[in-house]
Amino acid sequence: MTAADQDWRNGALGTRVRVALWLRDEVGVGNTFSRAALRAAITGAEQVDRRMRDLRPAGWVIRTNLDKPSLRPEQLYLEKVGAPVWERKHRGAGLRQISAKTRRDVYARDQYLCRRCGIGAAEAYPDEPGSTARLTLGRMSPGGTGSAVDAEELMTLCARCDESTEDTAGARVGLAEVWRQIEALPDHLQRELLGWMAADARVMTPVERAWGLYRQLPTGQRDATQQSLRDLLKS
Template sequence: MGEVFTKGELREAFPDTSQIDRRMRDLRDRGWRISTNREDPTLTSSEHRFVEMGAEVWKPGQSKAKTPAASLTAIQRREIFEADDYLCRVCGIAAGEVYEGSVETAQLDVARREVLKPGVATTTEMVTECRRCRVGGRAGRADLTSILGELEQMSQIERNHFSQWLEADRRDFSMMERLWGLYRTLPSDSRRAVREAVSPV
């Protein structure tokens, strides 16, 4: 995966196959991720990148198309954005915000996400992602079964605390958690000074 190719190379590899553009669209509709320079700025206008394989279309029963995000109506896309609070559900950035350490602004889109649910096979749901997370494939498959299982192991106090985060759709870090994050960024000598400061006298 990650190989770069051109349509000309595809035509040379499959000389008996007509309408190469349509064939690639068909693969995308079946879960294949093939990037162009719109999703991957490192590509030229004639290049494509093979990112992820979808359904094994050469097998019986695997050629049925998934519902592509591109086929959603404007109303359906707006409903998904509203449900996700107009935020990328991977990194949390909003449309138009500048990525940290760059001048690039975020663009939001609707992407497919595989979700493993209790008692059923993996399903596909729509979710809001920014272009950077979508191209990078950072989300992967969501394991709802595992999350619900871990919730069952929580105490009632932990569940109540977690519920507050869910209600606000954000996590407020305690002073200790913030200090831990800052400590982890320090050079070795500075980390040693922190350890000495908290060591028992």
């Protein structure tokens, strides 16, 4: 083992290992840090937040203000360093792999739409013109421990919703604005929304399910399908 094998700046190491080393060397047990600082340190890597969460099943204890109310929303607290994942024999600690089949099954079950915001792959976010959504898998219950690998424990999320799963700061919208929109809904839609809230997931309607599947078709077939529907409605 060389010094570079335990240097969080070493881009050749896996992201989870780099995050672990950064926490050990730059934060230290008993100290707080922010996601922004973590992201600024581990550059050029995708899904840094998720890799940090992946340390938890390896015995790392990282608190948010959800389970430690003395923390500010943007603060995280390193309570315990777990398995030394930078050592070869611990590299896979706490990680169970999601099989390619499970991945496909979950996407298909969710009609290739984010279960939180309903966006489909490669669609643009309404509040971010020109953006492109990327789908990934997230766990059903954010509070769970261990890594989720079974279809029932997983759901389709876009990368943005996945990254914000544990963010409590409400960075994009204020509570008052959200409530204003909710209050303006007619009764039956408020009731529907309450159902989604209780399930912590959007329940797809038949038309949304059809839309999600349609969006998976290649462009030529989408055009043909659109024409067929037009013809069907004319007849």
